[in-house]
Amino acid sequence: MSGDFALLRRFDPAGLRAAAEGWRRLSAAAEDANGLHRHRVNGPLRGHWQGRDADSAFFTMESTEQKLEIVRVEAESAALVLNTVADRMDQARTNLSNALQRADEWHLPVADDGTVGLPPQAAPDRHDPDAREERQGQVVLRDQVQDRIHAALAAAREASDQGARALGRLGADILARPRVFGAAAESAQDVQDVAKDLGLAAPYIPENKDPRQSAEWWKSLTPEQQQNYTALHPEEIGRLDGLPSTVRDRANRLVLEQQLDALKAGDARGSGMTADEYHQRETNLRVLKEKLDQRDGADQQHRLLLLGLDPRGDGKAIVSTGNPDTADHTAVLVPGTGTTVKEMPGQIDRINKLQDSAKDAGPSGETVAVVSWLGYDAPEVSTSVMTPGRAEGGAEDMRRFTGGLRVSEGDHRSHLTVIGHSYGTTAVGAAAAGGQGLQADDIVAIASPGMSTDNAANLHVDPDHFWAGTAADDNISLATGLTLGPDPTLGAFGGQTIRIDTSGHSGYWDPDSExxxxxxxxxxxxTPSTVDNHRGEPGAIVSGL
Structure with missing residues (x-):
């Protein structure tokens, strides 16, 4: 005990905390380097450099970015371990100091090895009951102090042992392998194992129920704490509506890398997925990553932000071109039937076209962000497309997302438009009609089979700012007015009908079209060009001509 007792008395947490700060700076540097590499090296070359040499180079560059992400996570984990051990050791030292102070107050001698003695007695009188009682009291006090010293030393040893085990998991050999799939996923597992080694309870992270509460929690954290949460708990941070879009993007990109890495490692045990499902999920995430990578070299206005990711099932993803927190105009496009993460490249092409079209239409210099919101389980081409169940199931999530956009934009208020396509209009209708609505300035229904409500006035938006349009030859007319509500292009719905000059169900984003x-x-x-919506019988198609 003597060595531990002396060490704990002299313990100064400053050394461990300085080391932790060094690891935290390394984590931040790795994140910055990864961002610079993506935006200034890898991104600009994507789409311009092709061939075998390009494929080899991109493979190597992707490996570099993965290693930087691993350094980011491992270094942040090391900082967490060192700070935790420093705090616990400092508390043990404080407890020891308090015990020694009690010993001094009670005149109990403490030896250099931490053993507590009794004060000397002059001439003990075995027949003096007062002296015996006093001595017994001193023995009780001595035992109390000794127990406190033992407890402080035990806590210090436990903190040291836990820290040693946790740090032992974080080895540089994880970077020594040239390209072994599973390293990023292994790093993510290290975070969980380190927390177990330290006996840490799960940190408090708000449930994703109130974007304003989430934003206030985030702002209450120090920059160092924010960095820690983003690196060590990216899945929870990435899904919190109300947080800055750039923060969610960084967190969700890390989740995407870790998910892909685990899938590429090929370990499907315990996943509950078949081999085909496993392969399909990997393909879906790979397609999404490649699309994101292609735009990493774009300017801020056209850079893609990954605002949400859920790889389960067919997958969900929320991607923005431009930053909705700072844009003058923001649109949210909600896709319809059959849309999965696999189709996200096509959805990104659509939001690109919408962004360019809005910039051409608006005043010069105003910025535009457009979000593809696949945040609900879009129905397959089956009977589910004729029922409002999927729309209602995603309604609260959509309301929370658009409410989160209002929170994350702060004092800067963007003009917000929500656009639904096909069954996406049903989802928009269900969300807009419930709760406090979508907080949108305009709502647009393109090729709607019905919006689960019978009047624009129910959508928490000025009916003069509700717009609907359907192509004359769009087969959605076969479903409109049947089970999902009346045709919103007709005057009885209470909104306005925009002019449509394209053909079919997917031509609404054709270049140079009205x-x-x-x-x-x-x-x-x-103001868009409109047509008279007071003609035709219920269920009739507006020609747009």
């Missing part, structure tokens, strides 16, 4: 231009005008806060 269909696309009208959506761009609405996003930019301008």
């Amino acid at each position: 269909s696309l231009a009208n959506q761009g005008r609405i996003i930019a806060g301008m």
